[in-house]
């Protein structure tokens with residue numbers, strides 16, 4: 001049977017755009033369906049505007065550092081609408097670029113809500129198109145737990161378009177988004193309380209890094225409140241009255257929730273086409289990104305594996321090559337994916353945390369160093385940088401590299417190549433440093449603590 005297309009991709013975000021472009025370059029007839037914005041979460045309400053805000057939030061401290069170097073910066077002030085609107089203009093420019101890239105790649109753009117209505121059939125608003133294969137790359141959406149007053153909270157999407165910057169803010173959650181938002185809002189001049197229900201935020205990251213970032217944020221003046229949760233929110237005029245677990249009530253101008261994201265499956269599948277989901281409600285796929293429905297594939301945040309843009313991009317490239325390329329690629333390798341939290345201070349990490357390495361039974365040598373970056377030494381800024389290597393004692397292989405401080409994400413990206421190649425501590429030691437840098441500390445670590453699994 002002839003079909004309109006070989007592949008219809010639903011969702012023009014990180015994974016969908018990459019898969020569509022690459023499939024087209026392999027000779028497939030491809031259409032992509034998008035209902036909101038080209039470039040998806042990352043470009044519009046994720047990585048890109050977040051990073052621009054994070055840059056913006058650093059300027060206050062840069063001005064005071066500049067004074068230590070002899071500059072006189074008097075009477076500076078911050079104008080939120082300028083940052084917000086300049087960011088929006090840049091995002092709109094990127095939207096246009098994404099559309100142009102798709103057009104140039106020969107991908108047909110279908111604007112509207114996509115729905116899988118039958119085998120090889122995708123409905124886009126009133127129109128139905130036919131296709132050999134369907135790729136679902138619809139991403140996720142914020143999850144806010146159910147509690148009285150839930151309707152009064154804001155989510156990450158809202159932060160990017162706020163009319164005014166609130167004075168006093170609660171940020172609820174202890175993951176990437178909450179910690180990044182707490183740092184950004186504090187840097188822009190808000191009074192920030194970060195609320196996390198367990199004893200220490202950034203679960204899954206290395207314990208030393210989590211404690212270090214908490215100390216640094218507290219020293220900057222962020223109010224970290226662990227082991228507590230919001231029970232209810234009432235309105236009092238413009239204020240949000242938050243009742244905490246211990247019963248105390250406090251007024252905030254805004255309450256932001258960043259308590260995780262869930263797959264965006266709304267009105268996406270006709271009943272007969274719904275694929276199997278996993279226990280967290282994400283679409284279940286095999287190693288080839290095939291769902292339980294024939295010729296329906298899924299990747300990116302909607303499969304809930306590793307919710308990062310570069311991972312969605314890699315999955316999109318992989319699937320396009322697998323379905324339409326000349327040679328079959330080897331299975332996707334999810335080991336040693338470097339990641340960063342653009343908190344203040346930044347975190348960069350690749351490989352196993354000390355806790356994970358011990359859980360896997362490794363006997364370890366753990367190298368740590370904490371230092372005050374040279375840039376801060378002319379004044380009284382006390383912020384420090386922490387670096388840490390987790391090394392398998394028997395093989396000498398570096399299992400984990402962790403850093404918190406200025407430039408941590410940039411530095412970690414380079415070292416991630418070495419980690420991917422299986423670098424040993426001896427390889428690090430044989431590398432001559434670049435002086436004077438913070439990165440050189442990673443190749444000059446000599447003192448280890450031995451730690452064995454219990």
Ligand SMILES: Cc1cc2nc3c(=O)[nH]c(=O)nc-3n(C[C@H](O)[C@H](O)[C@H](O)COP(=O)(O)OP(=O)(O)OC[C@H]3O[C@@H](n4cnc5c(N)ncnc54)[C@H](O)[C@@H]3O)c2cc1C
Pocket residue numbers: 010011012013014015016033034035036037038039040041042043045046047048050112113114115137138139140156177264267268299300301302306307308309310312342
């Ligand atoms: C605040 C925030 C900050 C982040 N920061 C980072 C970061 O710094 N680094 C990083 O690596 N990752 C970051 N992420 C995660 C990253 O954005 C995601 O992992 C990535 O965007 C996932 O890509 P995707 O293709 O799976 O989905 P998405 O990029 O979410 O794209 C899905 C697209 O599908 C469209 N869509 C959904 N349903 C339909 C439908 N039925 N019909 C038509 N279109 C539909 C949506 O409108 C969207 O455009 C961040 C996320 C958030 C929320």
Ligand SMILES: NC(=O)c1ccc[n+]([C@@H]2O[C@H](COP(=O)([O-])OP(=O)(O)OC[C@H]3O[C@@H](n4cnc5c(N)ncnc54)[C@H](O)[C@@H]3O)[C@@H](O)[C@H]2O)c1
Pocket residue numbers: 145172173174175176177178180197202203229258259260261306307308339340341342
């Ligand atoms: N820099 C980056 O690369 C970056 C930045 C932002 C987001 N992301 C990606 O997006 C994903 C989603 O980010 P996120 O921060 O929303 O999720 P997350 O999974 O990182 O963190 C969610 C947090 O909410 C808490 N939580 C969950 N349910 C709760 C409840 N009922 N009550 C109170 N707290 C609750 C969790 O304990 C956790 O601390 C991340 O996992 C990450 O993969 C990446």
